[in-house]
Amino acid sequence: xxxxxxxxxxxxxxxxxxxxxxxxxxxxxFGxxxxxFGGGGGGRSGPGGPPREGGRKFFRRKKVCKFCTEKIADINxxxxxxxxxxxxxxxxxxxxRLTGVCSPHQHRLATAIKQARNIALLPFAGRAS
Amino acid sequence: xxxxxxxxxxxxxxxxxxxxxxxxxxxxxTVTSAxxxxxxxxxxxxxxxxxxxxxxxxxxxxxxTIEGAGAVIHEVExxxxxxxxxxxxxxxxxxxxxxxxxxxxxxxxxxKKVSAQPAVVPDxxxxxxxxxxxxx
Numbered sequence: 001x002x003x004x005x006x007x008x009x010x011x012x013x014x015x016x017x018x019x020x021x022x023x024x025x026x027x028x029x030f031g032x033x034x035x036x037f038g039g040g041g042g043g044r045s046g047p048g049g050p051p052r053e054g055g056r057k058f059f060r061r062k063k064v065c066k067f068c069t070e071k072i073a074d075i076n077x078x079x080x081x082x083x084x085x086x087x088x089x090x091x092x093x094x095x096x097r098l099t100g101v102c103s104p105h106q107h108r109l110a111t112a113i114k115q116a117r118n119i120a121l122l123p124f125a126g127r128a129s
Numbered sequence: 130x131x132x133x134x135x136x137x138x139x140x141x142x143x144x145x146x147x148x149x150x151x152x153x154x155x156x157x158x159t160v161t162s163a164x165x166x167x168x169x170x171x172x173x174x175x176x177x178x179x180x181x182x183x184x185x186x187x188x189x190x191x192x193x194t195i196e197g198a199g200a201v202i203h204e205v206e207x208x209x210x211x212x213x214x215x216x217x218x219x220x221x222x223x224x225x226x227x228x229x230x231x232x233x234x235x236x237x238x239x240x241k242k243v244s245a246q247p248a249v250v251p252d253x254x255x256x257x258x259x260x261x262x263x264x265x
Contacts, residue, residue, distance in 0.1 A: 073234075078192075115219060115221060118219050119218075121179060
């Protein structure tokens with residue numbers, strides 16, 4: 001990084017003809033600023049902390065299947081309160097990448113939700129009014 | 130070929146109780162005449178519908194468990210369709226699901242028994258130990 005920034009600065013006087021350097025040509029002052037940025041970049045290994053902290057901030061707990069952990073064997077269309085947890089505000093079935101439900105359970109869940117919709121226990125669209 | 134079905138239907142909320150009883154009795158006789166049996170009748174009561182059905186916002190839910198061949202369901206559904214106060218119905222076959230659940234239950238019980246038997250002995254020992262300080 002630092003070498004690259006230095007290189008154009010030294011080449012700049014000779015390299016006025018280069019179009020790529022054109023924008024930089026009117027920036028002797030910017031050249032003065034650049035080392036600061038470079039310093040910032042060089043210090044990045046030190047302040048490398050912030051991005052890592054950010055990574056920690058976005059650390060997600062591993063999602064687990066509710067039906068596996070709570071050992072709910074029966075996913076029934078009559079149990080609309082349970083099913084309601086897996087239906088978005090819009091009435092859509094929440095995808096399992098968001099809920100963490102395992103594949104076989106999501107399959108049963110989807111069937112049950114569709115049955116519940118059919119008998120007006122859950123809405124097809126929108127909130128149950 | 131006997132199968133178990135769950136038949137849930139909704140009747141309009143402004144129906145009188147006697148009429149409802151009559152309707153259920155009628156359905157039961159329909160089932161029995163078609164060589165089926167009604168196992169249970171559950172009145173789930175009045176409930177708000179998730180969406181409007183035939184301009185009704187609520188309805189009375191009733192759940193029947195029926196055992197019999199497919200022809201029974203065919204006949205009962207036909208009846209429900211022509212019965213005016215019934216606004217919605219849903220039939221679900223549950224025998225396979227029940228079989229699956231029983232299997233799971235059996236498996237879990239078997240596992241429990243294995244883990245429960247050794248657990249009983251240490252359970253008693255701390256209980257006895259806990260009692261002695263309490264008495265002393």
